[in-house]
Structures are given as C-alpha cells and as structure tokens.
Amino acid sequence: MVTEDPRLLPTPEAHDLLELTRELADKELAPRADEGEHRGEFPRELIRTLGRAGLLGLPYPAVHGGGDQPYQVYLRVLELLASRWLAVAEAVSVHTLACYPLAAHGTDAQRERLLPAMLGGELLGAYCLTEPAGGSDPAAMTTRADRDGESYLVSGTKAWITHAGVADFYNVFCRTGGGGANGISCLLVDAGTPGIAPQARERTMGLRASPVAQIAFDGVPVPVDRRLGAEGQGFSIAMQALDAGRLGIAACAVGLAQAALDYALRYARERQQFGRPIVEFQGVGFLLADAATQIAAARALTLSAARLRDLGLPYTAEAAKAKLFATDMAMQVTTDAVQVLGGYGYVADHPVERWMREAKVLQIVEGTNQIQRLVIARGLAHG
Amino acid sequence: MKTVVLVKQVPDSGAERRLRDADHTIERESADNLINEMDDYAIEEALRLQEAHGGEVTILTMGPTQAAESIRKALSMGPDQAVHVLDDALAGSCAVATSAVLAAALRTLSPDLVLSGAESTDGRVQAMPHMVAERLGIAALTGARKLTVGGDGTLTVERQTDEGYEVVTAATPAVVSVWDTINEPRYPSFKGIMAAKKKPVSVLSLADLGIDPGEVGTAGATSAVVSHQERPARSAGQKIIDQGDGGVKLVEFLASEKFV
Ligand SMILES: Cc1cc2nc3c(=O)[nH]c(=O)nc-3n(C[C@H](O)[C@H](O)[C@H](O)COP(=O)(O)OP(=O)(O)OC[C@H]3O[C@@H](n4cnc5c(N)ncnc54)[C@H](O)[C@@H]3O)c2cc1C
Ligand SMILES: Cc1cc2nc3c(=O)[nH]c(=O)nc-3n(C[C@H](O)[C@H](O)[C@H](O)COP(=O)(O)OP(=O)(O)OC[C@H]3O[C@@H](n4cnc5c(N)ncnc54)[C@H](O)[C@@H]3O)c2cc1C
Numbered sequence: 001m002v003t004e005d006p007r008l009l010p011t012p013e014a015h016d017l018l019e020l021t022r023e024l025a026d027k028e029l030a031p032r033a034d035e036g037e038h039r040g041e042f043p044r045e046l047i048r049t050l051g052r053a054g055l056l057g058l059p060y061p062a063v064h065g066g067g068d069q070p071y072q073v074y075l076r077v078l079e080l081l082a083s084r085w086l087a088v089a090e091a092v093s094v095h096t097l098a099c100y101p102l103a104a105h106g107t108d109a110q111r112e113r114l115l116p117a118m119l120g121g122e123l124l125g126a127y128c129l130t131e132p133a134g135g136s137d138p139a140a141m142t143t144r145a146d147r148d149g150e151s152y153l154v155s156g157t158k159a160w161i162t163h164a165g166v167a168d169f170y171n172v173f174c175r176t177g178g179g180g181a182n183g184i185s186c187l188l189v190d191a192g193t194p195g196i197a198p199q200a201r202e203r204t205m206g207l208r209a210s211p212v213a214q215i216a217f218d219g220v221p222v223p224v225d226r227r228l229g230a231e232g233q234g235f236s237i238a239m240q241a242l243d244a245g246r247l248g249i250a251a252c253a254v255g256l257a258q259a260a261l262d263y264a265l266r267y268a269r270e271r272q273q274f275g276r277p278i279v280e281f282q283g284v285g286f287l288l289a290d291a292a293t294q295i296a297a298a299r300a301l302t303l304s305a306a307r308l309r310d311l312g313l314p315y316t317a318e319a320a321k322a323k324l325f326a327t328d329m330a331m332q333v334t335t336d337a338v339q340v341l342g343g344y345g346y347v348a349d350h351p352v353e354r355w356m357r358e359a360k361v362l363q364i365v366e367g368t369n370q371i372q373r374l375v376i377a378r379g380l381a382h383g
Numbered sequence: 384m385k386t387v388v389l390v391k392q393v394p395d396s397g398a399e400r401r402l403r404d405a406d407h408t409i410e411r412e413s414a415d416n417l418i419n420e421m422d423d424y425a426i427e428e429a430l431r432l433q434e435a436h437g438g439e440v441t442i443l444t445m446g447p448t449q450a451a452e453s454i455r456k457a458l459s460m461g462p463d464q465a466v467h468v469l470d471d472a473l474a475g476s477c478a479v480a481t482s483a484v485l486a487a488a489l490r491t492l493s494p495d496l497v498l499s500g501a502e503s504t505d506g507r508v509q510a511m512p513h514m515v516a517e518r519l520g521i522a523a524l525t526g527a528r529k530l531t532v533g534g535d536g537t538l539t540v541e542r543q544t545d546e547g548y549e550v551v552t553a554a555t556p557a558v559v560s561v562w563d564t565i566n567e568p569r570y571p572s573f574k575g576i577m578a579a580k581k582k583p584v585s586v587l588s589l590a591d592l593g594i595d596p597g598e599v600g601t602a603g604a605t606s607a608v609v610s611h612q613e614r615p616a617r618s619a620g621q622k623i624i625d626q627g628d629g630g631v632k633l634v635e636f637l638a639s640e641k642f643v
Pocket of ligand 2: 444478
C-alpha cells in the first residue's frame with residue numbers, strides 16, 4: 001500500500017487532498033488502466049474529471065486558480081495516480097510542467113489573462129523541447145521563430161511530444177537569435193493556430209494510452225505577447241521547468257514501483273510451491289524486502305528534493321538524483337515483480353509485464369539517466 | 384428554488400455489516416460509514432437544478448455524531464449548508480419516527496423541493512419519502528429517473544417502473560426521490576472540500592424541534608425487531624469435473640434447477 005502516514009503530510013488539507021485523489025484513483029483510474037493501455041486510447045474525459053476535481057493546477061497560486069500546494073504534496077498526488085495508471089499521472093505531470101513557464105516567467109498581465117484557464121482543469125498542455133536530431137542536447141535545436149511585425153513565425157519540427165494532437169496549448173522552445181543556448185526563446189502557442197501539424201502517433205513500447213508524436217510547425221504565427229520571458233531566456237526557462245518536471249517523473253516512478261511491489265507481494269502470499277506460499281522462500285522474500293527498501297529510499301529522496309524546492313532553495317542536483325535513483329529503482333522493482341510471478345508475470349493477464357514496459361520510459365524522458373548523472377557530476381565538479 | 388436533500392449515513396454496503404446482539408440495531412461504530420449511495424444522486428440533482436434555476440441547497444440528516452463526516456462530504460460536492468438532527472434519544476428510531484423527525488425539521492426550513500434517495504442501502508424501507516410527504520401534506524413523486532422543473536415551477540418526473548416509466552407532475556412544494564439512473568454524481572473538488580469546512584451546519588435537538596423523546600428512539604418504536612440471525616454460510620457448490628461428459632452434466636444441472 002502507498003504509505004500515507006499523516007505525520008509526513010504538512011497540513012490537514014493535504015490529507016483531504018490525498019483522500020480525494022485516492023477515491024478518484026481507485027474508482028476512475030484503476031478499473032480503466034488495463035483496457036485503456038490495451039486500446040491505446042487517450043482518456044481525455046478522465047483527465048477532465050481530474051481537472052474538475054482541481055488536480056491539474058496543484059502547485060500553482062490560488063489567485064490564478066491553482067491549488068496552492070507545496071511540491072511535496074503535489075508529488076504525493078502524482079505518486080498515488082501513478083500507482084493506478086501511469087499514463088494518467090504522466091499526463092498530469094506534463095500538463096503541470098507546461099504551465100510552469102507562464103506561471104514562473106510570464107508578466108502579471110500574461111498570467112492574469114492566460115493562467116486561470118490553463119489551471120482550470122478543462123485545458124491540457126504540452127511541452128515541446130525535443131527535436132528529431134536530438135533530445136539530450138536541446139541547445140542545438142533548429143526550430144526557428146522569426147519576427148514578422150507583432151508576431152513570430154515558427155517553423156521546424158519537434159519530436160516525441162507527449163499530448164501531440166490532443167493538447168490545447170503548446171510551450172514551444174525555438175530559436176529567435178543566434179546559435180547555442182542564448183538564442184532560444186519560449187512561446188506559448190494555441191493548438192488551433194494554423195500551420196501546426198501533429199504527425200502520426202509513435203508506436204511506443206508502453207504508456208500506449210499517452211499520445212506521443214512529432215509536430216511540424218510551418219510558419220505558425222504567434223503574437224509577440226505570447227513570448228514568456230525575454231528573448232534568449234528560453235533555454236534557462238526550459239531547464240528550470242525540467243528541474244521541477246524531473247521530480248514529477250521521480251514521483252511517478254515511486255508510484256509505479258509501489259504498485260508492482262503490492263501486486264507481487266499479494267501474489268507471493270497466495271502462490272504455493274513445495275507446499276508453502278512462495279513469499280516464505282528467502283529468495284522471494286528478500287527480493288520483496290529489497291524492493292520495499294528501495295521504494296522507501298526513492299520516496300524519501302524525492303520528497304526531500306521537493307522540500308528544498310518548497311523552501312526556495314537550489315535543488316537542481318537533488319532533483320537529478322531523485323529522478324535517476326527513483327526511475328532506475330522502478331525499472332528494477334518492476335522487473336523483479338515479473339520474476340516473482342514467474343511465467344504468469346510474462347503475460348498480459350497480469351499488469352506486471354505492462355508496468356515493466358512502462359518503467360523503461362521513465363529512465364529516458366525529461367533527461368535520460370545519463371544526462372541526470374551529467375547534471376550531478378557537473379554540480380560536484382563546480383559546486 | 385429552495386431545495387433540501389435528505390442524506391442518510393449508512394454503513395458501507397461493500398463491507399461486512401452486523402447487527403448488535405443486545406438491541407438488534409446496526410453496529411455503526413465499527414463500520415466504515417458513507418453517504419447512502421442513492422443520496423449522492425439526489426445531491427447531484429439538487430446541484431444541477433441550482434445551476435439551472437438558482438436558489439439554495441440544504442442537506443438534512445438525522446443521525447449520530449459520526450454522521451457529521453458524511454455531512455461535510457455532502458457539502459464538499461457543493462450544497463450551501465446543512466442541518467444535522469442529533470439527539471441521543473433518537474437511537475433505535477423506527478421508520479415512522481424517523482419520518483416525524485425529518486418532517487419537523489423540514490417545517491423549519493420550508494423548502495420548495497425535497498429530494499431524497501429512493502432507498503437506503505441499510506434500512507431499505509423505500510418509504511421515507513412517502514412518509515415525509517404525507518406528514519407535510521405535500522405530493523410525493525417517487526423513484527424518479529428524470530426530473531424537470533417547468534417555467535411555472537411545476538415538477539415533472541419520469542417515474543421508473545418494472546415495465547418502463549410513468550410521467551407524473553406536481554406543483555411545489557413536493558418530495559422527489561431518485562434512483563441512480565437519474566444522473567452521474569460529481570466528485571467533490573479540492574476547492575469544494577476546503578470550502579465545505581466553512582459552510583454552516585446547524586445542529587438541532589429534539590427539544591429544538593418540539594418532539595417528545597418518548598415518541599422516538601427505541602422507546603417510541605412502532606415496531607420492534609425481536610430477533611435476528613446471520614445468513615447461513617454459503618455451502619460449497621457442486622463441482623463437475625469434465626471427463627468428456629462435462630457439458631451434459633452442466634445442462635442436466637441447469638435443467639434440474641429449471642434454468643433451461
Ligand atoms: C514516451 C516519450 C515521451 C516524451 N515526451 C516528451 C515531451 O513531452 N516533450 C519533449 O520535449 N520531449 C519528450 N520526449 C523526448 C525525451 O525527452 C528524449 O527522448 C530524451 O531527452 C532523449 O533524447 P533522444 O531520444 O534524442 O536521445 P539522444 O539524446 O540521442 O540520446 C541517445 C543516448 O545517448 C546518451 N547520451 C546523449 N548525450 C550523452 C552525454 N553527454 N553523455 C552520456 N550519454 C549521453 C543518452 O543518455 C541516450 O542513452 C519523450 C520521449 C519519450 C520516449
Ligand atoms: C419496522 C422497523 C423497525 C425498525 N427498527 C429499528 C430499530 O429498532 N433500530 C434501528 O436502528 N433502526 C430500525 N429501523 C430502521 C430505521 O428506522 C430506518 O432505516 C430509517 O427509519 C430510515 O429508513 P430507510 O433508510 O430504510 O428509508 P428509505 O425509505 O429506504 O430511504 C429513502 C431515503 O430517505 C432518506 N432518509 C432515510 N433516513 C434518513 C435519515 N435518518 N436522515 C436523512 N434522510 C434519511 C434518504 O434520502 C434515503 O435515501 C427499523 C425499520 C423498520 C421498518
């Protein structure tokens with residue numbers, strides 16, 4: 001069971017929020033996850049239900065329609081959602097990431113005009129950084145935004161965009177100046193703007209309910225007042241957003257691993273071999289003990305990085321450590337869960353093989369785990 | 384329009400429920416207590432009417448101290464306020480007495496519309512809405528699967544029956560009870576939960592309602608449960624092992640039970 005020790009929650013309202021989340025996760029997510037992943041259909045209406053409940057703007061200020069929750073509470077919500085259906089938790093995480101550039105770097109006027117709708121639960125966002133030629137080195141991006149009077153015209157191709165084709169707004173990082181990181185800006189683009197063409201969906205290994213595709217931009221007009229932050233500030237906005245986003249991925253990994261442990265444990269208590277429940281064999285019991293320990297460590301690491309963020313302290317390296325550790329952990333734990341179920345773990349009758357496929361993507365998105373090590377090592381070298 | 388929704392707290396019907404040996408009443412302390420499922424639909428219907436026609440929505444509950452939890456939960460969906468009838472003397476009330484108490488509380492609220500569930504999952508009397516309407520001398524439109532309010536305030540209800548449905552109408556004030564076919568209840572929102580903490584809940588005693596404690600509770604029950612017995616444990620089913628004739632044996636079984 002996902003631990004919800006009330007002593008670890010900062011406020012009584014956080015407790016109420018998690019209770020609401022649990023009700024939604026149990027009644028709306030859990031019963032639909034298997035079928036939804038099998039059919040590969042994005043559960044748009046379900047995300048709206050979460051939005052109406054207030055889960056699509058949790059870590060943002062109440063004055064703009066957000067939930068005013070500290071990151072550590074928002075992450076517990078994500079963890080709980082991920083333990084029932086990762087694709088849905090991922091959707092909440094990506095949407096929350098996509099609201100960050102406006103919330104943190106928009107002008108007051110931009111925030112007042114645009115943020116309430118984005119946090120209101122009916123709209124869904126996407127975050128367009130990666131390009132076909134490279135994800136790990138986004139400073140090499142080639143998508144351009146050329147000034148044309150009071151607009152930019154955006155042209156280029158983004159790749160691997162979660163919510164491509166279903167999002168209502170896109171954060172597009174593109175080049176407004178010269179080469180390198182300093183030539184990049186961040187634009188907030190309505191999905192309905194002419195010239196935006198989402199491509200065919202990628203056929204992914206897991207998270208099949210979550211649409212991922214390239215998006216081609218062909219002379220897309222974007223008003224200059226949709227630029228978030230100054231020209232050339234885009235790269236640093238993207239990296240800040242990813243610091244926060246990585247904590248979301250870490251929380252998703254913890255939730256996924258917890259689901260796998262809970263499932264494997266229940267199975268191991270019931271499955272008999274040699275006249276005994278297999279959980280009583282040390283070989284199985286120790287596997288589960290290691291999983292429980294690793295999950296607890298990953299959760300603690302993630303929440304401690306979140307608390308730094310909540311206090312306004314630097315947390316870039318801590319977020320990278322949490323993302324690295326939690327997602328590697330989830331890969332290990334979901335793989336071991338398959339092992340605990342033996343042959344039954346290898347077939348789609350049980351969800352553990354799906355969870356193993358889903359865990360893999362967490363080691364890749366929002367900076368591969370190699371890139372997380374790079375961030376941590378850089379911090380060590382220059383810190 | 385002023386709407387009052389009757390909301391009963393019941394033990395979780397999904398969990399195991401027991402009766403107390405001493406007085407044959409439901410063990411409410413040990414159970415996980417929830418809003419009676421059908422009452423969620425009544426609340427939703429009240430909120431939809433409020434969204435369309437304005438007015439206010441009040442929750443009315445008669446129940447022990449822990450019913451306050453369900454009242455907050457109900458308020459987190461959106462109603463404006465609640466009335467909780469709470470009195471130790473109410474323990475063990477029969478359906479007739481319950482209806483007297485609810486009717487007395489409703490008189491203090493003078494609603495245009497009283498909405499309730501069509502049935503509770505514990506008592507299952509299915510008569511509370513009728514009894515309350517009778518006591519108030521107003522119409523009872525029961526078992527609704529659809530409710531509309533006309534321009535002149537006339538209520539029209541599609542009343543669900545085994546064969547189909549009947550259309551019945553009445554002028555307000557009236558009692559309408561609903562089945563789970565009428566709508567899809569909303570979840571509370573996080574903001575709704577926060578707001579519910581500040582919504583007014585007035586607690587009324589029997590004295591506040593001018594009811595003699597001797598007329599309610601175990602003392603005033605018009606009927607008494609004299610004994611109860613647990614349902615016998617299900618006996619093990621009959622196992623048919625297929626040795627080539629499994630299909631025939633299954634059909635024989637079904638025929639012997641008159642299924643085919
Ligand atoms: C399902 C899914 C959803 C995604 N959603 C989004 C999204 O919504 N928005 C978005 O912008 N992107 C998204 N991505 C893209 C994702 O962030 C990139 O795939 C990721 O950053 C890696 O980039 P790449 O695929 O180009 O791999 P590459 O950068 O080509 O990396 C290939 C390999 O080289 C390694 N490598 C690269 N550089 C180094 C180095 N310096 N040191 C050591 N190793 C290195 C990498 O770790 C990796 O193992 C998504 C990807 C997937 C699979
Ligand atoms: C003969 C008899 C003897 C009984 N004796 C006892 C006893 O000794 N001890 C005991 O604990 N119970 C006893 N009960 C049960 C108890 O009286 C009923 O459960 C209760 O009166 C409500 O009836 P119901 O829930 O079955 O109503 P239903 O008609 O099935 O409920 C319909 C709707 O009425 C509303 N409603 C019902 N009760 C309330 C309430 N309290 N507050 C607000 N709204 C409400 C709800 O909207 C509900 O959905 C007895 C019942 C009968 C018939």
